[in-house]
Amino acid sequence: MTDPISPPPKKNPQARTRTPTLPPLTRSRAALGLTAAAAEGRFMLQVCDGCGAVQYPPRDACVQCLSTALTWRDVTPAGRLIATTRVHASPDPYFRERLPWRTGTVQLDAGPSVICHLHGDCESGARVRLINRLDKAGHGVIMALPEEATPNMADDPQLREMTADPKHRRVLITDARAPDAPALAKAMLEAGASTVFLGEAEGWRPWPGREALAAMEGVSILPLDVTDTSSARELAGEIGGKTDILINNARFIRPGGMFDRGDTVFPGREMEVNYLGLLRLAQAFGPAMRGRGADGVNSAAAWVNILSAHALINAPDHATFCASQAAALSLSQALRAELRAGGVKVMNLYVGPTDDDWHQPLPPPKVAPAALARSLVAGLRDGLEEVHCGDVARDIAERWRRDPKVLEREIGQEGLG
Amino acid sequence: MARQPYDGVVLAAPHTEPYQRYSTETAHWWLARALKGTLDAAGLGPREIDGFSVASFTLFPDTPVGLTQHLGLCPRWLDSIPMGGASGVVALRRAARAVQAGDADIVACVAGDTNRIDSFRKLLSSFSRFAMDAAYPYGYGGPNANFALLTDRYMQDYGATRSDFGRIAVAQRDNALRNPHALMKKPLTLEDYLTARPIAEPLALFDCVMPCAGSEALLVMREDEALRRGLPCARLTGSIERHNAFADDPIQLRGGWAMDADELYAMAGCAPGDIDLLQTYDDYPVISMMQFEDLGFCDKGEGPRFARETDLTITGDLPHNTSGGQLSAGQAGAGGGFIGLVEALRQVTGRAGPTQVAGARRALVSGFGMINYDRGLCSGAVILEGAQ
Numbered sequence: 001m002t003d004p005i006s007p008p009p010k011k012n013p014q015a016r017t018r019t020p021t022l023p024p025l026t027r028s029r030a031a032l033g034l035t036a037a038a039a040e041g042r043f044m045l046q047v048c049d050g051c052g053a054v055q056y057p058p059r060d061a062c063v064q065c066l067s068t069a070l071t072w073r074d075v076t077p078a079g080r081l082i083a084t085t086r087v088h089a090s091p092d093p094y095f096r097e098r099l100p101w102r103t104g105t106v107q108l109d110a111g112p113s114v115i116c117h118l119h120g121d122c123e124s125g126a127r128v129r130l131i132n133r134l135d136k137a138g139h140g141v142i143m144a145l146p147e148e149a150t151p152n153m154a155d156d157p158q159l160r161e162m163t164a165d166p167k168h169r170r171v172l173i174t175d176a177r178a179p180d181a182p183a184l185a186k187a188m189l190e191a192g193a194s195t196v197f198l199g200e201a202e203g204w205r206p207w208p209g210r211e212a213l214a215a216m217e218g219v220s221i222l223p224l225d226v227t228d229t230s231s232a233r234e235l236a237g238e239i240g241g242k243t244d245i246l247i248n249n250a251r252f253i254r255p256g257g258m259f260d261r262g263d264t265v266f267p268g269r270e271m272e273v274n275y276l277g278l279l280r281l282a283q284a285f286g287p288a289m290r291g292r293g294a295d296g297v298n299s300a301a302a303w304v305n306i307l308s309a310h311a312l313i314n315a316p317d318h319a320t321f322c323a324s325q326a327a328a329l330s331l332s333q334a335l336r337a338e339l340r341a342g343g344v345k346v347m348n349l350y351v352g353p354t355d356d357d358w359h360q361p362l363p364p365p366k367v368a369p370a371a372l373a374r375s376l377v378a379g380l381r382d383g384l385e386e387v388h389c390g391d392v393a394r395d396i397a398e399r400w401r402r403d404p405k406v407l408e409r410e411i412g413q414e415g416l417g
Numbered sequence: 418m419a420r421q422p423y424d425g426v427v428l429a430a431p432h433t434e435p436y437q438r439y440s441t442e443t444a445h446w447w448l449a450r451a452l453k454g455t456l457d458a459a460g461l462g463p464r465e466i467d468g469f470s471v472a473s474f475t476l477f478p479d480t481p482v483g484l485t486q487h488l489g490l491c492p493r494w495l496d497s498i499p500m501g502g503a504s505g506v507v508a509l510r511r512a513a514r515a516v517q518a519g520d521a522d523i524v525a526c527v528a529g530d531t532n533r534i535d536s537f538r539k540l541l542s543s544f545s546r547f548a549m550d551a552a553y554p555y556g557y558g559g560p561n562a563n564f565a566l567l568t569d570r571y572m573q574d575y576g577a578t579r580s581d582f583g584r585i586a587v588a589q590r591d592n593a594l595r596n597p598h599a600l601m602k603k604p605l606t607l608e609d610y611l612t613a614r615p616i617a618e619p620l621a622l623f624d625c626v627m628p629c630a631g632s633e634a635l636l637v638m639r640e641d642e643a644l645r646r647g648l649p650c651a652r653l654t655g656s657i658e659r660h661n662a663f664a665d666d667p668i669q670l671r672g673g674w675a676m677d678a679d680e681l682y683a684m685a686g687c688a689p690g691d692i693d694l695l696q697t698y699d700d701y702p703v704i705s706m707m708q709f710e711d712l713g714f715c716d717k718g719e720g721p722r723f724a725r726e727t728d729l730t731i732t733g734d735l736p737h738n739t740s741g742g743q744l745s746a747g748q749a750g751a752g753g754g755f756i757g758l759v760e761a762l763r764q765v766t767g768r769a770g771p772t773q774v775a776g777a778r779r780a781l782v783s784g785f786g787m788i789n790y791d792r793g794l795c796s797g798a799v800i801l802e803g804a805q
Contacts, residue, residue: 023553023554023556024549024553024554026549027549027550027554028546028549028550030550031549031550031551056551057546057547057550057551057790058550058551063664082570082667082668083566083567083569083570083573083668084566084569085562085565085566085569085617085618085619085620086615086617086618087556087557087561087562087565087616087617088614088615088616088617088618089558089561089616089617090556090558091558091559092553092556092558095556095558101556103555103556103557103562103566104566105566105570105667105668105791107667107668113667113668113791114551115551115552115555115557115563115566115790115791116555117555124569124573125573135554137554139554141554141555
């Protein structure tokens with residue numbers, strides 16, 4: 001039985017904020033396959049193309065037949081816990097601060113046995129379910145969970161190190177006016193977030209739905225214009241030290257191809273919001289979040305960018321919008337590298353056309369705000385870096401993985417819809 | 418093909434450089450001290466050896482090649498043994514064949530390491546690729562947790578209790594109290610062992626070796642050479658070596674000895690009952706217990722009963738790790754692979770002083786090394802007989 005975590009006490013401003021330490025960062029190139037799989041929450045191991053052997057730890061040749069053709073594949077995430085220990089002493093600073101730490105040996109149904117992190121509810125000798133998650137260093141690690149869910153399971157301190165669960169955390173959603181804002185705020189509160197801050201640009205300009213949003217318990221609407229550097233700085237000065245999860249949902253989109261307009265007004269606006277907006281937020285909020293990556297129950301945990309699936313490949317009927325999304329995607333990779341020192345994750349949530357005014361003429365499937373919010377919460381709970389929300393986003397990601405050049409040609413004809 | 422015996426080859430001039438918990442000196446310093454010690458014991462100068470075998474983890478950026486220039490040696494046969502706890506057995510096997518074949522006349526086998534503040538942690542961070550990829554990220558600072566897992570499994574499968582392991586540790590401490598150079602100088606009771614603070618459950622403080630600085634050395638030469646120089650010496654009558662044994666076992670409950678022990682005794686022409694003293698590799702009691710089984714002193718799974726029913730002290734039924742072993746004398750890096758070998762050489766030549774086993778003639782020395790990921794990969798053993 002996992003003890004539920006309690007809401008953290010109010011922070012003592014005189015106490016030193018714990019400096020984030022990280023678990024070991026060094027990995028072989030082969031082992032990064034586990035990290036790549038964990039970014040999407042997949043339990044994958046190396047499988048030999050020659051003889052089908054499943055192997056672990058990652059190697060450069062098959063341990064059965066010496067073939068060097070090894071592919072990371074999804075493997076049945078189940079096995080039996082054959083040995084356990086609880087470590088009370090470690091020379092590693094990260095683990096030393098978190099002792100005791102439970103690990104075990106699991107014999108996988110797929111073949112090899114693995115040393116893995118152990119959820120507190122796993123019993124010796126029992127069947128277990130395996131997950132592959134990103135640890136605070138941003139590397140894939142294997143953890144065993146009880147086969148059946150147990151009460152307060154997500155509150156296990158070791159599991160919580162691998163996730164960015166919103167429970168007891170304070171969330172900033174950067175654009176209160178965006179069509180997905182109410183669904184996101186509601187989902188965060190339902191997931192246990194203690195406070196949801198919503199950024200509002202041009203507060204003098206009334207908008208429908210503001211009253212309902214402001215009336216939600218735990219919601220606080222604050223001024224934030226992502227196109228204004230000083231606005232971002234001011235808000236960061238106010239709540240930067242208590243922003244545990246930042247969800248950047250600010251987006252400017254206008255349909256149209258490159259030749260449809262003779263100027264760069266809308267494309268400039270797209271870059272201002274979608275790319276430079278992210279940059280301003282990163283510069284304003286990033287350093288404080290990085291410094292609070294180990295700040296207790298409500299440590300800074302994750303930064304979420306809601307990106308178009310077409311950040312991966314340009315849809316010419318939304319040419320300049322897609323370009324701004326590609327710029328944001330590129331910047332998000334740098335942000336991920338910067339925030340890693342604090343153990344703070346950057347999650348990109350890729351969505352296809354959303355069910356709102358700007359995608360009104362497009363045919364279904366379109367992503368409903370509630371579906372987007374569900375994916376986002378699930379991604380945080382699994383501590384993911386890459387989440388593809390909805391059928392269109394998954395389809396594009398899959399085709400992009402297979403052959404970006406083929407996809408370019410296809411999307412060049414299909415467009416966004 | 419039947420293996421050739423090691424006829425005409427002996428070991429002589431054992432030297433142990435007293436261990437220190439921490440040292441400001443380098444591995445070079447410790448290896449030089451051990452080499453000087455063994456040469457002095459034989460009345461030789463550094464230019465009189467023509468074979469040199471080195472085992473050390475902390476020589477970086479040097480290798481044994483650089484060490485020849487550093488120490489002014491000019492060998493025609495040079496060996497590097499990167500096998501940790503198996504280094505003594507492996508170094509001896511190779512040196513003996515080199516001497517037997519005439520590739521070298523006198524080989525100095527040295528092993529040791531320094532231990533500076535924090536050097537153990539740094540050493541661990543680059544120990545092996547599998548450890549880097551699949552052990553350290555799980556909080557495995559050193560092999561404590563690995564041995565915790567296999568101790569846990571061993572207890573489940575064979576019904577061993579903490580007291581059974583404790584008997585091994587307590588007997589070794591008794592032995593160590595006679596060894597003036599052992600780092601652990603306080604008596605240890607079973608009660609102390611059982612109530613010690615946990616390190617990695619089920620292991621507690623006295624299950625774990627203490628890393629330290631130290632070095633060990635001996636010489637391998639032809640028997641006529643030793644006789645000519647009047648050196649007490651021991652013959653090598655049998656040896657085995659194995660790597661990555663039983664790779665399909667989901668967790669290590671046996672070592673390579675179980676594959677090769679019959680060959681060891683056949684080569685030496687003796688049986689476990691003929692062994693006067695046993696030096697196992699003992700970084701944790703569980704691995705000594707496995708060696709009792711895998712080397713045929715008892716059946717598999719009978720290790721706990723064997724530990725309960727056998728007096729393992731110097732004056733007991735089967736004197737075991739007579740200098741206190743690593744558990745009580747300290748683990749001097751790669752020197753840990755030599756501690757039992759050098760002590761056994763002292764024993765069978767009747768020169769063990771305060772730890773001497775009465776009438777010791779035949780010793781079995783076992784090595785085990787290199788926790789690459791979830792298990793130790795190298796195992797080996799030798800049988801020595803005093804040549805007097």
